[in-house]
Amino acid sequence: MYVDTHSHVDVDAFDADRGAVLDRASxxxxxxxxxxxxxxxxxxRLREVCQEHEGLFPAYGLHPMFLDAHRDCDVDSLRDWLARERPVAVGECGLDFFVDSLDRDRQSRxxxxxxxxxxxxxxxxxxxxxxAVDAAIAALRRVGGLRGVVHSFSGSLQQAEALAKLGFLLGLGGPVTYERANRLRRLAADVPLEWLVLETDAPDQPDxxxxxxxxxxxxxxxxxxxIARLRNEAVERxxxxxxxxAERLFALNAAEVRQRVT
Incomplete structure (x- = not known):
């Protein structure tokens, strides 16, 4: 069995056949x-989709690529949502320095x-x-007392080691399947398996x-x-x-109990 630790299955791209998509995944x-x-x-809408379908666990946050959609008061609203909804994580949040037009200072705040x-x-x-991996690591150190996952990780072994020391896992998905992704494939082969979780980033980043x-x-x-082939390990492992x-990081077993109760 698998956990997809990063799926945007709530978005419009799945409105026509979300149930069938989840059935195929199952x-x-x-x-x-x-x-x-x-x-x-x-x-x-995210809350509604997760309530309608078994096995979906929400996280709430403000994605850096959608900076223009965010208001300063959304942080206060997020606090209310976290207190009331008890999600499995905060996110997706972070830094995106690939898109030049995104205000880096506001992203950081x-x-x-x-x-x-x-x-x-x-x-x-x-x-x-x-x-923006180095900048993200600096922010995690600055705030401290955190744990989580850097999704779609594409950094270096040194950055992976720094994140592991901070209590962060590395999310790997479709990009690792491309033969030209040499650095990422070497990292997937070499780091401790306990550092890794799997993801799709659906509907994006196909294999x-x-x-x-x-x-x-x-x-x-x-x-x-x-990843099993790169590591010369059994896929079952x-x-x-x-x-x-993933279960440990997101406390999924406890979250399933909460879903059944509510």
């Missing part, structure tokens, strides 16, 4: 999905504010760090066999198989350890 052994938010306007909320509520953080297509949870086992890592 048939492939992907039974649980962590669903991070994008902006405050989408939090109610929003990221720090969300990190402080994660610490306040003792929740893990789902971090977006594109061309090499589905390039240009909508990504979905059923493709996660191919990511696991790729990849599934077991990464699932245990």
């Amino acid at each position: 048939a492939a052994g992907v039974l649980r999905h962590v669903v991070p938010a994008i902006d405050a306007a989408g939090w109610p 929003l990221f720090d504010a969300q990190l402080r909320l994660a610490r306040e509520f003792d929740l893990p953080v789902i971090v977006h760090a594109r061309r 090499c066999c589905h390039r240009g297509e909508r990504n979905e949870g059923m493709h996660l086992p191919f990511v696991a198989a790729t 990849i599934a077991a350890v990464t699932t245990a890592n």
Whole structure:
């Protein structure tokens, strides 16, 4: 069994066939999905989708790529949502230095504010760090007392080691399946398996066999198989350890109990 630790299955791209998408994922052994938010306007819809479908676990946050959609008061609203909804994480939040037009100072302020909320509520953080891994590490150190995952990790071994020391896991998905992703594939082969979780980032970042297509949870086992081949390990071990890592980080077993109660 697998946990997809990063799926935007709540977005419009899945409105026509969300149930079928989740059924296909379940048939492939992907039974649980962590669903991070994008902006405050989408939090109610995210909550509704996660309530309608078994095995979906919400996280609430403010994605750095959607900076224009965020208001300063959204941080106060986020505190209310975290207190009331008891999600499995804060996120998706972080820094994106790939898009030049995004105000880096404002990104940093929003990221720090969300990190402080994660610490306040003792929740893990789902971090977006594109061309900004060092800056994200600096922010995690500055706030302190955190744990989480850097999703779609594409940094160096040294950065991975720094994150592991801070209590952060590395999310690997479709990009690791591309043969030209030499550094990422070496990292997937060499780091301790206890540092890794699996993700799709659906509907984005499809694997090499589905390039240009909508990504979905059923493709996660191919990511696991790729990592197993790179590490010369059984895919069953990849599934077991990464699932245990995700369960521990997001307290998924406790979250399932809360879902049944409510």
